[in-house]
Amino acid sequence: MIERADQLVLEFVSRVADAAHGRLRPEQRLDFVQRLRAGVERERGGSEDARYVAKVIAGFGTPADLIDREVRRLAAAQQAAQQAADPASRQDARPVGAGDTAVFPVVADDAEPHHGAHPEDGDRRLPPGVIYGRRIATERITRRADRPAPLLRLRRAAMAGGNPMATGGRDARTIFLNNRRETMALALLVVAGLLVPFRLPTLAIFPIPAIVWAAAALTLLACQGWSFSDRLIGLTVPVLAYAVGGVLLGAARSEGGTVQAFMVSFHNVSGVLFILGTAAAVSWLAFRLLDPPHGENGNNRR
Template sequence: MIERADQLVLEFVSKVADAAHGRLRPEQRLDYVQRLRASVERARGGSEDARHVAKVIAGFGTPDDLIDREIRRLAAAEHAVQPTAHQAAQPVGEDDTAVFPVVVDDGEPRRGVPPEVADYRRPPPGVSHGRRIARERISRQADRPAPLTRLRRAAMAGGNPMATGGRDARTIFLNNRRETLALVLLVVAGLLVPFRLATVAIFPVPGIVWAAAALTLLSCQGWSFSDRLIGLAAPVVAYAVGGVLLGAARSEGGGVQAFMVSFHNVSGVLFILGTAAAVSWLAFRLLDPPP
């Protein structure tokens, strides 16, 4: 199985989260993992190349080194805040005026409050970054809606989010190009059946295309072996078994010639139906693979 770029990122972030267990508080651990994931995605630049993503991840260092640097950063930040906390703990004299800090979401100043009086409390960096990304995505979708959004959402309605990583059907098919090629060849083999094409030697053209789809399908790693057998057997079984049964029923004991005519009339349609069933099953298993 070829490692996917998204899987490399998730595995790296999971290892860092495991290394932070017991060394950072839960809220610190969650905030750091979110900021690290965002940093990796920015450095990755949207690349789907597993080798490039592996090089990007290697540049961040080992999980233990990352946690050590985060602990030192938190210690330095806490040390810098201690003088301010010490001043706030001093008792207020009779001639002093008590000033209460102003807590404002996202650090936005309140109207009428001088900057030297207001104590602006900012959310953690990971929260601010997540809010900024959410605002950008909402504004981008409002300005330019993506084409076929409803169709793509419908295709992913039954998808497993842990297996798909939250991606849509288009991304999954692009990341599984060999599997997509096998599905396309199966569809082409079914679509060529109604056309009366000349045979190549003694082989019909749809059969040659199906053979190419079979070879491609057997070399795919995105499906289990049983799923690949189902995808290959469905058109053949529908063509052979269904054609024989329906041909015999339609010929009504009219002899071999009548049976062959009936078989020829119904077997092509059954092959198309079997191909449609195989493609539907394989596409479903690719979008929502078994655990």
């Protein structure tokens, strides 16, 4: 329950940080989520009750409302700073209203090139060494953008659930550490699939992979990090692949139409199908843990 309460806070701050993209500058966004995290912890008062923490989070409002208020606050602060710098502008100034849209200045890395200057050289007032270095850097960045980095999609999937601004730079490793029971269930499913190709002795009448899968099923049913439908998918996909897929493919591959031929064919293909079904179930559950459905919070997943 302690881990669940902490996870609720991290998920809320992460959603607010996502809503701030495109509306706040990076340094403003980082400062805001840090102050918001401190405010939630202050209102939480050290409580580890997930229900109470969820009620505290609900009192702060939606991420969109929080970002709207922060944008208006920054706009008012910017207007006050301009008035302090230019007292003559106070006569025409008016306070920032709730319906006003704050416009932040465009942040440019370099000055615009002078009229007649070559676009690659930028400002001619820069030293020749800086111009040459900028040209080389632009060419390298362009070449890197043309060829995608290896395992780019896999890294993006692993980081889908970990916003580095909301979690202090932590990534998928932290998500799995904060969901130890879910991680244990995934590990048991993987072990059950990996044990299938080995000829292991049975315990009573039960194969060892089936016993490991049963332990994974009990652990999975006790998890709080997935919805019931996701847990049901994780449990049924390997079994359906083993039973239904094994029967269909075994019947298609059996020769002679005898029961003995069918059982031999079923035994040959069902293990492989169980491994494939387990891999699909583990992939789905890991994806749901890293990137839970939008709008799903701790209240409907406890």
